[in-house]
Amino acid sequence: MTDQVLLPPVRALVIAIFAANGRLTDMGNSLVRPAGLTTAWWQVLGALGYAPTPLTVSDIARAMGLTRQGVQRVVDLLAAHGHVAFTPNPHHQRAKLVAITEAGRAALALAEQAAGPVDQRLLERIGADRLATALAVLGELTDLITEELAHPAFAEAGSASSRKD
Structure with missing residues (x-):
């Protein structure tokens, strides 16, 4: 174990x-x-x-x-x-x-086409509702991390920890 x-x-x-x-x-x-x-x-x-x-x-x-x-x-x-x-x-x-x-749009379309079957299998296994919840949580997490990055205390802590004394 x-x-x-x-x-x-x-x-x-x-x-x-x-x-x-x-x-x-x-x-x-x-x-x-x-x-x-x-x-x-x-x-x-x-x-x-x-x-x-x-x-x-x-x-x-x-x-x-x-x-x-x-x-x-x-x-x-x-x-x-x-x-x-x-x-x-x-x-x-x-x-x-x-x-x-x-040419970029054509390459993007090929990439999206290649991903389509995998996307469908993931959707079938996880379900639309759970994927929507995951997307909402990740969006909120991203917003909160962005707020943290903008916080003055974070900037001070980051610059202090990157100093080489």
């Missing part, structure tokens, strides 16, 4: 999210490889494909909970492959807008 450490509920949920994220990344890479994508590329194309207007790299990073630098690297690769294009931003001279191209 293995010893299990009883974790507080929030910590157990965080660890479960980390584990799910790792598996989602692995599954995503397998699903979208035939479309010439990676999970990271799919994530950025999805943010652009479902947005009503082009976004800046910072907009994508905020929406997806990623770093601006990481999104910039992915966007540059997507642009090199013709999946996105940069357009002028009327609100900011230096922060270009990133627009999904027809």
Whole structure:
């Protein structure tokens, strides 16, 4: 019999999210490889494909909970492959807008098509009501974490712990 450490509920949920994220990344890479994508590329194309207007790299990073630098690297690769294009931003001279191209929409459609059967199996196993509850809880968790990140005490604690004395 293995010893299990009883974790507080929030910590157990965080660890479960980390584990799910790792598996989602692995599954995503397998699903979208035939479309010439990676999970990271799919994530950025999805943010652009479902947005009503082009976004800046910072907009994508905020929406997806990623770093601006990481999104910039992915966007540059997507642009090199013709999946996105940069357009002028009327609100900011230096922060270009990133627009999904027809090639990007086609790649996103292939990725979504590949994920469709897996999505259906997950829906059948978990059920729409439980998935809706999970989505609501994750949304609330994201909002609360965002509030914590903006809290002055968090910023002070983060800068104090990153000091190397």
